[in-house]
Amino acid sequence: MMNGRLKNLKFRVPLDPMKIKLIPTKEELMDCFDFGIEFGEIVNGKMVEMTL
Secondary structure (H helix, E strand, C coil): CHHHHHHHCCCCCCCCCCCCCCCCCHHHHHHHHHHHHHHHHHHCCCCCCCCC
16 A cells, blocks of 8 residues: 555655565564565665666
């Protein structure tokens, strides 16, 4: 929802959003952990290719 709005406003969004259930599985928790690592790398200056 928010991701679509940002793209409509021509913002570059470096990562696709995640959808997680209220009570995530172990696999979903690992996906969240990996997402956090990637997000942290982007914040710290990792170069990523972004599309509009």
